[in-house]
Amino acid sequence: MKLLTVDTVSEARKKLRERCSGLMPGTEEVSLTEAAGRILAFDIFSEENIPPYRRSIMDGYAVRSSDVGAAGDMIPTMLKVSGEVLLGTDSSGLTVEPGCCVYVPTGGYVPEGADAVVMIEFCEAFGDGMLAVSKSAAHGENVVQIGEDVAEGDMLLPKGRKLRPQDIGVLAAAGIASVPVIVPWRVTVISTGDELVGPDETPGPGQIRDINSYTIASRSAAEGFSVVRVLSLKDDDRAIKDALESAKADSDLVVMSGGSSQGKKDMSAELIGKAADSGVLTHGIAAKPGKPTITAYDSKSNTLFIGLPGHPAAALMVYEQVLIWLWHEFSGHDGGLKIRAKVTANIPAAPGRMTFQLVRLTDGDEPEAVPVFARSGMISPMSASDGYFVMSENTEGIRPGDTVTVHLWR
């Protein structure tokens, strides 16, 4: 089987988006304490005003601003202290009458009648219930109005937001104790090859250690996917076929990475094609690195199969640019963190292919992107890099000083 139907990255993505709609993730409701890091399934609107009452932002005295218009250092205005607001107790019965004032702590209720708060530093209380105010106050001064922070009906957080600590805080503030979030994909990771051994084994002659199942499982978990199982299989048609079949029952995604030799790739493609009732969608991607990529979809079980290149850096980049891309499309979350940086060296592009170039970023105020070159199959450049940039099919290359968008590794 040859790589006859090589797709561009855009074509491969388009097929996935159009043919794999059964992979559109579901939603579930989780409590706030479990929501951090999850992706919001819907826009969230506030059903309340925050604050729900007029609130003081200072420790001070609630006054009528018209009463203290003439107050100053030299000639303070005298007001009668007619009450005190206590946090946590009902002060809604209090009113500030003309010539009077009420003590209000920070965050406290500003009583009816008052329209400003004078900071406690500008007030002196006398024993007889009178207060000397030595500063005037503008209408509304030191008072947060009802709904000024969040008004009833305001959008609190948008669909697709990956919930950060402060987002959880905002939800708590608005009295939202649980939220609808996206159900993560369930993933089976399979690496195949007679030559593969685990990190705790010493490779014999001709053997190498399995890398991709560790990288891909870890990347999947970092994205929030549920990693159902990680298998390392020999080149045994029967065993691989069984693994693909049984993964249909409990996985949305089956990520397979085989050897990089032509014969092995053929076998992977055939097995993946047989497991998926819609057959192979893409067999070969016009990307460098990343050409030997296979996608196939089983519409009965709604399972997406992907055969990744054997080389670890290529496997990870294709996983990012194709699978994680699809997840972001379907979940509504744009998870990619990108920064702009100037490149320090010439990078040739591969005409007709999308090219991924590893870079590390320099320290300092204006970080530069220093290309990290990797010969085929090398693994150390991956961990020496901070991310990569993409050159489109039509780029001739990048010159030193050109600015690129660096996708930062997670």
Added chain:
Amino acid sequence: MKLLTVDTVSEARKKLRERCSGLMPGTEEVSLTEAAGRILAFDIFSEENIPPYRRSIMDGYAVRSSDVGAAGDMIPTMLKVSGEVLLGTDSSGLTVEPGCCVYVPTGGYVPEGADAVVMIEFCEAFGDGMLAVSKSAAHGENVVQIGEDVAEGDMLLPKGRKLRPQDIGVLAAAGIASVPVIVPWRVTVISTGDELVGPDETPGPGQIRDINSYTIASRSAAEGFSVVRVLSLKDDDRAIKDALESAKADSDLVVMSGGSSQGKKDMSAELIGKAADSGVLTHGIAAKPGKPTITAYDSKSNTLFIGLPGHPAAALMVYEQVLIWLWHEFSGHDGGLKIRAKVTANIPAAPGRMTFQLVRLTDGDEPEAVPVFARSGMISPMSASDGYFVMSENTEGIRPGDTVTVHLWR
């Protein structure tokens, strides 16, 4: 009790680093499958060469380059195929004699004698065991040398690295099945206030919802800390005192956030001071927002107490700039993700105080930092922001077009 000993942020940090050495985190060994996201405790060196043998980067034939020096399209060189390398089997006995060649798949062992691999596309095999090679090969062509990727003794990963998927892959490749990582701090989060209610309750008059315990617990978990318990307590000396005492037994860090009124802050400071045998380290930080911050250390139990400002945005920024800062100092991990951006508006600084300014970043190639202004105690600006930048005590302010370093929220 007044805020008599107001420290700059640097002074507060210095005290923590010098006085709280008992908080230096321990290390533990974890297996690779549990290591993602953890912080490496030591530099990791490779005990092996990668690759451990000369490896082909192509499907092709291992040759002596001197044999094929004259090979070309028109006049191919004829070689005798003397063997085949099979992945996963022992090929170390094979040798390429002069005039001979051996088939090698991608990733396969390059036998003794050979010093180059000719891509399979340039070879034609005849039935009689002879091969026509139509392209010359330079010495070393298509061959990865022993240790070329990683040499024995090379540093694989530095201390302080938060392990990413590809780092896990590199460790697997080097046969490192477990790694020493930093043991996370154990944190107790306490919010106090008679006025606080949970997100599932409707606040009565004078009541507000607890925000800080949600924000701080979530931020702690995002940093990898182990959140031991989250408590919401009334303003009850006895209950708070008991909670602080019992947290000493199982927490490295006790984060308390009380009300923002002066009386409450005094009570918090007193209780924290009494719980810590070394007394209060810092009582007030010259930061805006963030002044009402208290730190105290108990050297008997090695517990750090911190009283955060009551206002959610202030609490989160102080937590980042003081506590998370200390964690990065002690763990060796520089976790802050920062980008440079031009500011779109005038921002006045607060002379003598470090100023934290919330911003959101615009989309596009050269993101700009748009200030998000928050009146005291507001919560919606936190979730509307992508991060914040810091103005030092000596800055007069920022003008439109000035470039700043934006600390991105987690």
